[in-house]
Every structure is written in C-alpha cells, then in structure tokens.
Amino acid sequence: MATIKDVARLAGVGLGTASRVVSGKGSVSPATLAKVRAAIAQLDFRPSHAARTLLSGSSQMIGVYIPVLSGTFYTPILQIIDNELRAAGLHMVVAFGAGLGGARQQAIEGIAFLIERGCDGLILMTNVLQEEDIGALRFKHERMVVLNHSFDTIAGQCFTVDHTLGGRMAARALLDHGHRQIAVVAGPASLPDNVVRVDAFLAELRANGVDTGQLWLTERDFSPAGGWSAAKELMDSRHPCSALFCANDEMAVGALSYFQEAGIRVPHQLSVIGYDDTPSAEFSAPRLTTVHMPWREMTQNGINALLNSCYDLRRPVTRGYPVTMTLRASLAALAAPAKPTRRRKPA
Amino acid sequence: MATIKDVARLAGVGLGTASRVVSGKGSVSPATLAKVRAAIAQLDFRPSHAARTLLSGSSQMIGVYIPVLSGTFYTPILQIIDNELRAAGLHMVVAFGAGLGGARQQAIEGIAFLIERGCDGLILMTNVLQEEDIGALRFKHERMVVLNHSFDTIAGQCFTVDHTLGGRMAARALLDHGHRQIAVVAGPASLPDNVVRVDAFLAELRANGVDTGQLWLTERDFSPAGGWSAAKELMDSRHPCSALFCANDEMAVGALSYFQEAGIRVPHQLSVIGYDDTPSAEFSAPRLTTVHMPWREMTQNGINALLNSCYDLRRPVTRGYPVTMTLRASLAALAAPAKPTRRRKPA
DNA sequence: ACCATGTCTGGGAACGTTTCCAAAAAGAGA
C-alpha cells in the first residue's frame, strides 16, 4: 500500500504539501495540486485509517451492539442506523452477542469490543444489562445512547418507544372489533419492555370490563418456535377465545403457522394480532395486523443525540413518537359478539 | 483513555517492560509483572487498536460485503461468519450496499470502505460485480474470497454451492410427488446463480418427459412482494398447474401469503416449494418444503481459505457440499396425476 | 530599494504501540 510519503516523493513535493492536498485543508498552488493529484491517482493512494485515528483520536466510527442478528427485529433498525451514519460521513461497526456466557456477559463483551475498536460513540440495544453495568460503562465511555430500553441512571441517553401506548392500542384494536375473549402470548417476563406492553394491554382490557383474571396467557421467548408451541397449547387447552395477542410479530408468525397446520382459519375462527410491525408481518399468511412501533423515529433521534455529543453538533432531538396500528387480514370483526367462537379440533 | 506510558509511569517501569506485560511476549520478573498488572487494572488500560494496527500492519479484522441487510438470506450467513471469526480471535466488519448508485457501484464503494478500514481480508457476497471489477480489486487487495458466486479469474478464491444439483433436486422432489404441471417463479435473469438453478430445474423436468415449453414461468426480484404478485398473476392466468417452484424462499413465502388470501389451499390444491432453506421457511403457513443449500459448509470453507491466505494457516479447505431437501407441509403428493387441479376463483 | 503582507512550501513533532538493541543486574563457575 502506498503511503503519503510515496505520493510526496513521486510528485516531487514535501510531506506537508502532499498532506494538504489529501486533506483539502490549507492552500496549494494549482500546479502543485495537479502534480500531487496525479501521483495519488498513479499510486492509487488511500490514507491509512489507522494512522488518522491514532493522530486525531477520532475514528469516525459508531459502534452498535445488538444481541442477535437473526430474526426480523434488529436488522431493519441496523439498516436505518447504517443509512443515517453514512449520510453523516460516518461508519457503523456492529457487535453481536456471542460466546459462552449468558446474555448479560455477552453484552458486556460485545460492548468492550466496540470500545476497544475505538468507536467514537456507542448505540446499545439490550435490555439485559443492569444499571450497575451501565454505571461501569459510563465510567469508561461516556458517549453512548440506548435504544428501546431506559436505564434510570442515564435516562437522558435512552430512546424508547411508548410500549404503554402500544399495548393499549393492541387492546383497543381487538375491543373495537368486538373481541372480548382474548388469549395472550407474552414475551419473557425478564424484559421490561415486554412487561410494559402486556400490562398496558391487560389494563386496557380491564378498563373495558374484560375479566383478565380468567384470560388465557402464556409466556414465550419472542421466537417463531415459541409462538408455534404457544398456539398449540392454546388450541389443546380448548380455552374459548376469539382473538390472540402476541407480544411480538415473530411469535405471531409462528402462531399463524400452527393455526394453518391445525386447520384453524385466521381470522374467521380466530383473529391474531402482533406487535412491532417487522417485515415478517407483511407477507405472512394471512398478513398480520400489528402495532406499528415508531422504530425509525426512535432510532433517528437516538442517532442525532449521539452525534451531538460525539461531534458537537446541533441536530434536533425529540421524544415521544406516534404509535399506529397496521391493519391487515389477520384481524376481523367478531360477527356475533355474545356467542363463543366455534372451533374445530385440529386435523 | 490511559496509554501504556501512563501504565509504565504508575508502575515505575520502562515503556518496554510495560509493553512486554501487555503483549505477554518477552521475559519479565514476577515482581515487575505484578506491579504492571496492578497499574493496568487501576487505570483500566486497554491498548489502542489503531496504534497496534498502524505498527503491525494487521488489523485482525475481516471485512464482509453483503448487498442488503434486510431479508432472511444474508443474516444467517453473517452469523456463521461472526462466530467463526470470533473463535479465531478475529473480528468482523460488515458493509452493506448503500447510496445512490446502482448495485454494482454500491458494491464497489462498500468494498472500498472495507479496504480503507484496513481489513486483513475480505469476504464478498455479490453477484453484480464484473470480472473487470474483480481484476481491479485484486490489484489492490489480494486477500479475499467470494461466496455464492464464481468469478473465472479467481475461481480458486470462490466458494459456491451446487445450484445445478439444487435445481435438479427441486425438480426431483416435485416429480417424485407426482407433479408434472408446474409453474416457476424465477429470480432475476441477471443473476447467474438464479439462472443455473432454474435451468437445472427445467432440464430435469425435460429429462422426465415434461414439456417445459408450455410451462408457466415468470421472473421476480427474490422479494416476498415479488412472490406475492407472481402468485396472483399465476392464479389470474388460470394456467393449470399442481405445483409451484419459487427460486428462493422469500418469494415462496410471499406466494404462500397470496394463496392464503385467495383461498387456495396449500398443499391440497397447489404444492409450493422454495429454495435456500432460510429461517423464514420454517414457520411459514404452511411450513415450506425447500431445497436445503449448504450455506454453512460453503461459508466455513470460504473462511478457512481466507484465513489461510491472511495468516499463513493450514486450515482444511474442501469443495463440493451436499444438497438436501427439507420436506415440510407445503408439498403433497398429487392424488390423481392425470386430472388437472381444480381451483377456485380468488375471493 | 525597502519593507509589509500575503501565499505557498518543507519538515519536525506527535499520536500509542511493538520491536529491537544495548546495558544493567543477577547468577554461576572457577
């Protein structure tokens, strides 16, 4: 790889002059400019990123931690981040959870990797860290934002969507369509964002006179396989219900797969709604009605806040983003509200 | 951030000694070792990656280029790469296609970014580059492998799966289940790997006496939306057929979504098979029969070859990986082979 | 001719490591 010294030598100029041409700062005579440009082209010179980072202390790199790459939840957000950062002339480095330890240990290690790599700022998507981890982290690396989870100690650097509103809207959508016998597949009880949405969902049902005490509810791990097994368990239980709320789209997709297999017709026999509005909801069979969470707005504002703190910018940062419902075929109005839904035994 | 100078000063030793402790190379007396270790812990010292890279010329980083992050195709492969690299003590940096230019321009830019970043080696997943781009690239950066596509000029650095066999197996699966009236949704004609699998599929049908001249075939862009619209077009055409082959799983999932919507029962009225065996196939409705391509084997061998060339290793590299069928509910045997399938008009 | 005011240029210093090399210290054998 050619260095700037080679460029300077070939162009017959000094180091400083060559550097001025490369960086575009400082004045250079037109004749020299042309000479150096030619040398750069001839040698296919590209400045060493490592050297620049070492000298300037800034890597122009933002690190992103996500727990897993698979699934349909994180990748769209990653895509948004990458686009925004590129537009700002920055680059994204991603770390995933990996290794032997538990989710918390993986997160700590992944984040350590990003710091070590010299990232100017960090974007963290994890809800398994404890406040104390954040405390230790803040000591090492101040410039970071957290997406989709709020840590009390750094609430100002956390950007979340309104899961209370999301849960409530899911309930409203079902109630508005006449459903009152509703089953729920919740996510892990250890994840605060899951708890918030499910609690809000149940609260809204109660506020409308639904007895949530006798409602069928189970907990799964946010995976399609979990949704599938939960759906099977629900059907096997023969618990009467006309609608199913899944706390994320992936579980809803898994549930739809089971219902098709079992011969349960969605939405005619059973309505299903999801949560998140990930790409997997758009072409499921049937297409999934789901709570559209403002991931894009959350992400963009988080990035803006981070860049402000990293590079002394004044990008606008707002909080509180609208939650909407994406209505698709998996939700239908209950024709006869009072009568329990008839269901077939799985084929 | 503390530097090794701070460590040396705090421990009361010279720079070289501190460095020896950090890198673990060279002999240090037990007493000094303890002192330096303590200083490192106290200052929470972490060696600067940039400085190491600058000095050694090796970044311990492997760059991966993929065209898009969304969808279910690339992420599992990315996950495999990340796991393998971590196990080897290396790190992965990913670049996606982004920006204004076409796919080819995006790939060139993304790869340029990876080179600039100082990656020791490159893993490229793209079939839009031309041989001449590879030629230009090879001039700049020799250490690279290409996955899922073969460039003649660097065939030894390309790792692919056998799409001829894959296409043939898809055909065999349908023929074995009695299907002879088969529709096809191909991928983009510009992508060689698509062409190979579809040609092999058709060839196998012909070899078994199916007249592929009058077979219904359309071309889409590998997306679920494309699969959906192709399925609709097929139904609207009222072309008689008992099975549909989609050239990838994403299109198959989109097609399944349409069939559900239109009231076409899969597999009873129409069998559907996909290609790739991505995670999206596992919990579709119905679950998708698909050609399981050996992505893991391909990826691992590609990584091995790359690491051999980057770090003078002797990891085993093989070629030619088994292709299998993953049989799921979307494929059923044709009960009455001679009789055309009855179909309803979409609701 | 002289000085003031620019514009342009070249090279040293610094960034944080590791890798040398030489020197100091410590044993070991006589």
Added chain:
DNA sequence: TCTCTTTTTGGAAACGTTCCCAGACATGGT
C-alpha cells in the same frame, strides 16, 4: 574476586498521518 552467561530492563526507532512553525517566494505600496 573475576569472568562468562543469562535474565531483566529502559529507551530509541518505526508505523502513516496531520498540525504547526518557519522559511521561501511573490506582490504591492511607499
């Protein structure tokens, strides 16, 4: 005690950049 080896140590050099400073050179006003 002296010499010869071995272990341990400290610091200079280098990696490729950018920034700064000083100097060269031109321009223009007196």
